[in-house]
Amino acid sequence: MKISTERILTTHVGSLPRSQAVTDGVFAHEKGELTDVDGFRATIAAAVKDVVAKQADAGVDIVSDGEMSKISYATYIKDRISGFDGDSARNPPRDLEEFPGFLQRQAKGGGTPSYRRPKCVGEIALKDMAPVEADIDNFKAAIAAAPAAEGFMNAASPGVIALFQPNEYYPNHEAYLEALANAMRHEYEAIVAAGFVLQLDSPDLGLGRHMMFKDEEDAAYEALASLHVEALNHAVRNIPADRMRLHVCWGNYEGPHHCDAPMEMVLPIALKAKPQALLFEAANPRHAHEWRVFQDADLPEDKILVPGVIDSTTNFIEHPKLVAERIIRFAQIVGRERVIAGTDCGFSTFAGFGAVDPDIVYAKLRALGDGAALASDALWSRAA
Helix, strand or coil, X not given: CCCCCXXXXXXXXXXXXXXXXXXXXXXXXXXXXXXXXXXHHHHHHHHHHHHHHHHHHHCCCEECCCCCCCCECCHHHHHCECCEECCCCCCCXXXXXXXXXXXXXXXXXXXXXXXXXXXXXXXXXXXXXXXXXXXXXXXXXXXXXXXXXXXXXXXXXXXXXXXXXXXXXXXXXXXXXXXXXXXXXXXXXXXXXXXXXXXXXXXXXXXXXXXXXXXXXXXXXXXXXXXXXXXXXXXXXXXXXXXXXXXXXXCCCCCCCCCCCCHXXXXXXXXXXXXXXXXXXXXXXXXXXXXXXXHHCCCCCCCEEEEEEECCCCCCCCCHHHHHHHXXXXXXXHCHHHECEEECXXXXXXXXXXXXXXXXXXXXXXXXXHHHHHHHXXXXXXXX
16 A cells, blocks of 8 residues: 655545435435436446545545445445345444433434344345445546545445344354455455455444443453454455555544543554554544554554544534644654554445535545645655
């Protein structure tokens, strides 16, 4: 993957605002009500070209397809691997449970996804590679029209699939993860074979602590989360580490987040994962202080850090000087070449909802680029 050899490069977590036409199409597909399949495919292809061009215009170096074709970053898999059906009960994070009034307000405001979250009710196996092949083709065409330094594509990790789609078929959690890893391997390898960096989305390592594992003791959470990493590493055993990046977060929602596991607990688990680059939250008020954790951590010498230096849940446009300060902190820990400036999370983790106004999303991304330029001036001029 590209690294910051001459200046601080910029990227983001993946999902970007979808147009109404795209949102209507993915929901019609979800409900089995899509009548114009060719028209929908053309809409998605055009949307990917548009979103890549907007990223390029905003100054983003390492771009994505915006996850245009996906209804969400974790449940999209039911169209690609077998074994899923029905719907599952919602399991709110512990922090929102402790503030039921806010939880209700968030649900009324559209912050709680209303699409199906199917359960695992049968054997998991590869079902259809056509969706990922279409995503790859659309992304290649978009980058050809608006060249970027590099492209990355998102894919759900085995652990985050298990987080949102409960198992009612396999005898235990370990067997469920193994089946998911074996099935998702095909998508992971196809993305890398196409020439893109694979981003594995694994909020289960952070969010999972106060959601999936909220009733467990710390030691049990650490053991279960480590099991998730083992499954992920098994799935990507054929992919070089430097062609992958791992995203960890505590849930992309405005909320108390006072039940979030501290970075001191999450980082050692995340570092067991094979991907070379680690994307994580470092801008929001609950985690902005945790850059200090990296000072004391035993980081592999080739690990690339992609801290979130702009928030993804508020409409504040960060000042470039603040962005630069955040970047420089991490550069002073691991060196400028091992830092890429990123975002806390995606800006539209499920279709039809985004806390940040679409126009402000790209203004924030421009601020990201401006801050990276300031940091580059400081870091490279000091070394001159």
